[in-house]
Amino acid sequence: MIRLVPRQSASNGWQVATPLLAVLATMVMGGLLFAIMGYDPVAAIRTIFWDPLFGPAASYSRPQLLVKAAPLILIASGLAVGFRAGIWNIGAEGQYIIGGITGAAVALAVYPLEAWWLFPAMVAAGLAGGWAWGMIPALLRNWFGASEILVSLMLVYVAQRVAAWMAFGPMRNPEGMGFPGSRNLQQYPSAANPELIAGTGAHWGVVAAALAVLATWFLMSRHIRGFHIRAAGIAPRAARFAGVRPQTLVAFCLGLSGALAGAAGLFEVAGPAGQITDKLGVGYGFTAIIVAFLGRLHPVGILLAGLLLALTYIGGELAQLTMQLPAATVQVFQGMLLFFLLGFDLLTRFQIRRRVSA
Amino acid sequence: MTANVFRAERIGKSYPGVRANDEVSFAVAAGEIHALLGENGAGKSTLVKMIYGLVRPDDGRMWLGDALYAPTDPRAARQSGVAMVFQHFSLFDALTVAENIALGMENPPPRRELAARITQVSHDFGLPLNPGRRIVTLSAGERQRVEIIRCLLQNPRLLIMDEPTSVLTPQEAELLFATLRKLAAKGTAILYISHKLEEIRAHCDRATILRHGRVVDSCDPRAHSARELAAMMVGGEMRAIDRSGRQAGEVLLKVQGLSQPAPSAEGTALKEVALTLRAGEILGIGGVAGNGQEELLAALSGEVRSTPGTVLLDGRDLSTEGPEPRRIAGLLAAPEDRLGHAAVPDFSLAENTLLTAGARKGLVRGGLIDHGGARAYAEAVIRDFDVRTPGPGAAARALSGGNLQKFVIGREVMQDPRVLVVNQPTWGVDAGAAAAVRQSLLDLARKGAGIIVISQDLDELLELSDRFCALNEGRLSNPLSTKGLTLDSIGLMLGGAHGMEEARA
Missing domain, CATH: 3.40.50.300 (P-loop containing nucleotide triphosphate hydrolases)
Structure with a gap:
C-alpha cells in the first residue's frame, strides 16, 4: 500500500520539477486523447509544441509567440502578486476588457488628432480602467466581506456585456457601414501599437511584460511591501502584527493586477486586435491564472510559463489548420496542464512511502 | 510495598x-x-x-x-x-x-x-x-x-x-x-x-x-x-535570577479608559482598562487564559487601534496608530503565539527580523530591504540569546519552541524598546530557556525600559514583576506591589475558581 507522509518543509527540487512533470504528463495524456480520437498522437504533439517554432511555417508563427505571450505574462505577473497574499483575482479577463475599452476611448475621443502624447495617455487610461474594475471587488470585500473570487469572476461577464454594448453602440465606427466594432486603431498612427522590430512580433505590450516581470521580481524580493504580501499569504496574523492592514493589501493587490490586466487589454486593442469588438476577451485573463501557477508565482517562472502557454495557443491553431483537430484542443490542453500541476503539487508537500502492511 | x-x-x-x-x-x-x-x-x-x-x-x-x-x-x-x-x-x-x-x-x-x-x-x-x-x-x-x-x-x-x-x-x-x-x-x-x-x-x-x-x-x-x-x-546548576539594580523612573506608558468590543464570538471585550508603567519597572498581568490577554496585547501593539486618548507613550497619543509607528516611537510587543503570529513559520530567521525590526534597526530604508543587514541582525540575536539553530537561514518552524521564543524575545529586546509588552514569554519553554528569557527582561528593565509581562504562570509573575494586576473578563484590577503577595491572594484576585462554591457546598 502507498501512503502519503507530509514533508517537514516544501521540497525545492519538486518545486521546479512539478511544472516540468505536468507539461510532460499533459503531452502524454494529450497524445493518448488524440490517439483515441483517431489522430496520429506523435504528429499532433509535434504540431502543437514543435512546429510553431521550428516547423515549415515557423517564420509566420514564431512572431506570434511574443504577441500571445505578452498579455499572458503581463496579466500573470500582477495576479501572482495577489495570489501570494491569498487574494484571488479570478476576473483579470474583465479587467483586460475594460482596460482595452478605456484605453481605446481616449483615442476614439480625440480622433483624428495626431499627437505624441496620445499613446502614453491611452496606456494610462488602460491601466486606470483595469485598476478601477479591480477595485470593485476590492472595495466590496473591504466594506462588506464579499468574496473577491466571486465578485471578480462575475464582473467578467459584466465587462463582456459592456464590450458588446460599446462595439454596437457608442464606439461603433461611424464610417463602418453599420458593421459592429470601433475604428481600427492600427490605421491611426498616433494610437497604434505597432510591431517595434519587424518579424519579432514585439510590440509595446512585450516591453511592458518584460518590465512587469522585472518590477514584480523587485517588489517581491527587495521591497518591504512584497515581504508583507508574502507574509500575509502564509501567516496573516504575523503580517498584521508587522503592521499590515489587510484592507490596504486587498486594495493594492486587486488594483495592481487589475491595472496590469487593463494595460494588456489596451496593448491588444491598439495592436494585434486593432479595434473594440464584442469578441474583445479571448481568454487571456483566464489562461493567465494557469500561467501564474505554472510559473510557481515567481516572475521568472511566469515568463517561461507564459511562453509555453502561448505556444499551446499557436500550436493549437496550427493543429486545427493542418490536422483538423477540434478548436477546443487548446482549452483541453491548458486545463490538463493546470490539473496535472495541482496534482503533482502534492509531491512538494508530501512524500510517498510504501507501507508493508496495513 | x-x-x-x-x-x-x-x-x-x-x-x-x-x-x-x-x-x-x-x-x-x-x-x-x-x-x-x-x-x-x-x-x-x-x-x-x-x-x-x-x-x-x-x-x-x-x-x-x-x-x-x-x-x-x-x-x-x-x-x-x-x-x-x-x-x-x-x-x-x-x-x-x-x-x-x-x-x-x-x-x-x-x-x-x-x-x-x-x-x-x-x-x-x-x-x-x-x-x-x-x-x-x-x-x-x-x-x-x-x-x-x-x-x-x-x-x-x-x-x-x-x-x-x-x-x-x-x-x-x-x-x-x-x-x-x-x-x-x-x-x-x-x-x-x-x-x-x-x-x-x-x-x-x-x-x-x-x-x-x-x-x-x-x-x-x-x-x-x-x-x-x-x-x-x-543537568546542571540553575542560574539564579538577578533582580537587582532597577528603580522606577518617570511614567512611560499610560493606558486609560481602554475599551474594545470582542473581536470575535470567542474573543473577550476589554472594559475600561487603565494602567501606568514607569521606566525600569516590570508590571505583571495575570489571569486565566481567555480573559482578554490577547486582546490587550493587540491593543498595545497596535494591531487593533483604539479610541483617541487611550494609549499614550511619553505623553504622545498612539491610540490610533498602527504597529509600525508605535515601534518607531518605542512601544514594542511580543505576542504569545510564536508560530504564525510573532513569526512567519516558513520564513527564515533573517526574514523574520523584518517583521518588527525594519525601522528601528535600519533594515528597511525607503521601503527597500537590506537583506544583508537582516541576516546580520538575526545572527546577533542568535548569538546574544543563545538560540540553538544552524543559522539565520533556518526556517522559523524548524526551531524548537524554546529556541524560537528566545529568538522572538531577543528580536524585540535588542531593539532597545522604551516599552516592551510580552504575552506568555516562557509558555512551553524549557527551564533553561525560560530563565534566560526572564533574565533578559530584567536586564532590559535595568537599562530603563518599562515592561509589561502578561502571563498565566503566577510563579513567573511573582519572580519578575514589581507590581501585579489581574485581568478578569476583560477588566484589569488595580495593581498591587508584589512584595508580600502570595499565590493564594493572587488566586483570589483572578476572580476565584469557577465552580468553587459548588465544590465546597
Whole structure:
C-alpha cells in the first residue's frame, strides 16, 4: 500500500520539477486523447509544441509567440502578486476588457488628432480602467466581506456585456457601414501599437511584460511591501502584527493586477486586435491564472510559463489548420496542464512511502 | 510495598535524526501519583504516547499489572484500563457535557443513566459538573473536569495527565489535586506530567526525571527543593535570577479608559482598562487564559487601534496608530503565539527580523530591504540569546519552541524598546530557556525600559514583576506591589475558581 507522509518543509527540487512533470504528463495524456480520437498522437504533439517554432511555417508563427505571450505574462505577473497574499483575482479577463475599452476611448475621443502624447495617455487610461474594475471587488470585500473570487469572476461577464454594448453602440465606427466594432486603431498612427522590430512580433505590450516581470521580481524580493504580501499569504496574523492592514493589501493587490490586466487589454486593442469588438476577451485573463501557477508565482517562472502557454495557443491553431483537430484542443490542453500541476503539487508537500502492511 | 500497576522496561523510540526515548525503565505503583519530569524535548510526550498507544515503541517492553502490555491504538489502551487527559481538550463546543462524554465512549449507556453516572462520579470525586450544560459555557477548568470524568467513567487503572494545571487558577488546581488524591486512595495509579516543580513537590509521591530521552534520576520530590529538581532536569546548576539594580523612573506608558468590543464570538471585550508603567519597572498581568490577554496585547501593539486618548507613550497619543509607528516611537510587543503570529513559520530567521525590526534597526530604508543587514541582525540575536539553530537561514518552524521564543524575545529586546509588552514569554519553554528569557527582561528593565509581562504562570509573575494586576473578563484590577503577595491572594484576585462554591457546598 502507498501512503502519503507530509514533508517537514516544501521540497525545492519538486518545486521546479512539478511544472516540468505536468507539461510532460499533459503531452502524454494529450497524445493518448488524440490517439483515441483517431489522430496520429506523435504528429499532433509535434504540431502543437514543435512546429510553431521550428516547423515549415515557423517564420509566420514564431512572431506570434511574443504577441500571445505578452498579455499572458503581463496579466500573470500582477495576479501572482495577489495570489501570494491569498487574494484571488479570478476576473483579470474583465479587467483586460475594460482596460482595452478605456484605453481605446481616449483615442476614439480625440480622433483624428495626431499627437505624441496620445499613446502614453491611452496606456494610462488602460491601466486606470483595469485598476478601477479591480477595485470593485476590492472595495466590496473591504466594506462588506464579499468574496473577491466571486465578485471578480462575475464582473467578467459584466465587462463582456459592456464590450458588446460599446462595439454596437457608442464606439461603433461611424464610417463602418453599420458593421459592429470601433475604428481600427492600427490605421491611426498616433494610437497604434505597432510591431517595434519587424518579424519579432514585439510590440509595446512585450516591453511592458518584460518590465512587469522585472518590477514584480523587485517588489517581491527587495521591497518591504512584497515581504508583507508574502507574509500575509502564509501567516496573516504575523503580517498584521508587522503592521499590515489587510484592507490596504486587498486594495493594492486587486488594483495592481487589475491595472496590469487593463494595460494588456489596451496593448491588444491598439495592436494585434486593432479595434473594440464584442469578441474583445479571448481568454487571456483566464489562461493567465494557469500561467501564474505554472510559473510557481515567481516572475521568472511566469515568463517561461507564459511562453509555453502561448505556444499551446499557436500550436493549437496550427493543429486545427493542418490536422483538423477540434478548436477546443487548446482549452483541453491548458486545463490538463493546470490539473496535472495541482496534482503533482502534492509531491512538494508530501512524500510517498510504501507501507508493508496495513 | 504495593504492586506496580504499570512498568516499562528499557523501552526506546527513534525518530529520524533523534533518539526520543532510550532505555527508559520505570514503574508506577497502585495509589501513587507519579510525576514525569523533564524539559521540553526530554522525551516525556513520546513516552506517554507509547503508553497510550499512539506511538509504538521500537524496543523494550511494558507491563500492565502482570500482563505484557503492547497497545496497538488508544482504543486498546483504554480497554486495558489506561486513560489520558490531554493538555488540549477535544470537546465539541455546541454539545452538552453528557453528549461529549457519550461520544468518547465505546458503548455509551442510555442518556439518563449516563447523566446519573456523571453526577455520581463528579460527586464522588469533588468535581462539580452539570451534565446538561453546553461546553461553550464552561471555563477551562470545567472543561478539564469533563475530560477527567470521561476518563473516570472507564474506571482506569492508570490515569495519565499531561500538564493539567497550565489552564487552571491556583484554586482550581487545588481542587484537581484533591480529586487526584481521592482517586489514588482508591488504588488508581496516576502518571502526572508537568514542569511546575512546586506543584510536583507538593503533590507527587515519586518523580522520574527524563533528560535527552533517558531516565536520569528517580526521587521523592518532597525530599528535594525546587532548585535541586530543576538541576536534575537540566543537568546542571540553575542560574539564579538577578533582580537587582532597577528603580522606577518617570511614567512611560499610560493606558486609560481602554475599551474594545470582542473581536470575535470567542474573543473577550476589554472594559475600561487603565494602567501606568514607569521606566525600569516590570508590571505583571495575570489571569486565566481567555480573559482578554490577547486582546490587550493587540491593543498595545497596535494591531487593533483604539479610541483617541487611550494609549499614550511619553505623553504622545498612539491610540490610533498602527504597529509600525508605535515601534518607531518605542512601544514594542511580543505576542504569545510564536508560530504564525510573532513569526512567519516558513520564513527564515533573517526574514523574520523584518517583521518588527525594519525601522528601528535600519533594515528597511525607503521601503527597500537590506537583506544583508537582516541576516546580520538575526545572527546577533542568535548569538546574544543563545538560540540553538544552524543559522539565520533556518526556517522559523524548524526551531524548537524554546529556541524560537528566545529568538522572538531577543528580536524585540535588542531593539532597545522604551516599552516592551510580552504575552506568555516562557509558555512551553524549557527551564533553561525560560530563565534566560526572564533574565533578559530584567536586564532590559535595568537599562530603563518599562515592561509589561502578561502571563498565566503566577510563579513567573511573582519572580519578575514589581507590581501585579489581574485581568478578569476583560477588566484589569488595580495593581498591587508584589512584595508580600502570595499565590493564594493572587488566586483570589483572578476572580476565584469557577465552580468553587459548588465544590465546597
